[in-house]
Amino acid sequence: MTAVVSGVEWQRSGEYADIIYETAEGIAKITINRPERHNAFRPQTLFELQDAFNAARDDSEVGVIIFTGAGDQAFCSGGDQKIRGDDGYMGDDTVARQGIGRLNVLDLQVQIRRLPKPVVCMVAGWAIGGGNVLQVCCDLTIAADNARFGQTGPKVGSFDGGYGSWLLAQTVGLKKAREIWYLCRQYTAEEAREMGMVNTVVPLERLEEETVAWAREMLEKSPLALRMVKGAINAVSDGAAGMQQFAGDATMLYYMSDEAQEGRDAFKEKRRPEFDRFPRRP
């Protein structure tokens, strides 16, 4: 199925109930599609999002991912409070049928952080609760002028002590992060931009056009350089896990060198490796 939005011919693929996965011009667009609940997520939504982000990661044609919500009323209103059980969120899967709730948005947050391609959050309307945390986890955020941001946890009996707390604090500063969580106020797009939580604010009718323009600009850049910069920025705040990702990238680059390939070839050819050919760099 093809949909033309802001001059882009989006090609839909995948079999999903709660999300939409589309690609065009080297961009993947992943949309939470539960507008009747302001795009609140349930476990099923999160499993589908993980699948779609994996598809975008594995597609070598895709260089940038746009993450958004259906309609112009909300990007995402966090966890679906209507299916919240006593220990997490319920669904139709076998785990839920045993009466065990899930808290699986954290897996998605980690996936977005580790994904070696820029993820741009495109926010119209609400980015609230776990929805705001998701946009904080994205590399960039483009907001429409009708966007509203905030945390609700202490109001609805929840909190996010992971990225939702300390990555938010790293993004907006400690005092502001405390204000956001302790008071549960809602902030306009312009206020969110001033506190460093979004990159730019545009009129709602120009939201997708602007987001695609940012994606196209990134697609002109070196994919490996973008990957390394994302890994480097996240490594500092992700500690050992971030360093592990960065170390993996270093190994990948080394594998691509003649020097590493000499080691592999020598083993396969049952000879001594000729590493003398390679410079001992200063």
Ligand SMILES: CC(C)(COP(=O)(O)OP(=O)(O)OC[C@H]1O[C@@H](n2cnc3c(N)ncnc32)[C@H](O)[C@@H]1OP(=O)(O)O)[C@@H](O)C(=O)NCCC(=O)NCCSC(=O)CCC(=O)c1ccccc1C(=O)O
């Ligand atoms: C966002 C609002 C302020 C918008 O208000 P308004 O414009 O007046 O619209 P409404 O009439 O309220 O909403 C329209 C419609 O949508 C339904 N809805 C909205 N949000 C949700 C939701 N989150 N869940 C279920 N349904 C929702 C609403 O009920 C209406 O439908 P009706 O049929 O008319 O009833 C306002 O809607 C609002 O405040 N929403 C709730 C925001 C919220 O509190 N979100 C949850 C925060 S907690 C969270 O996100 C989970 C955290 C989490 O994920 C997590 C954290 C740490 C570890 C693990 C996890 C994890 O994995 O879960």
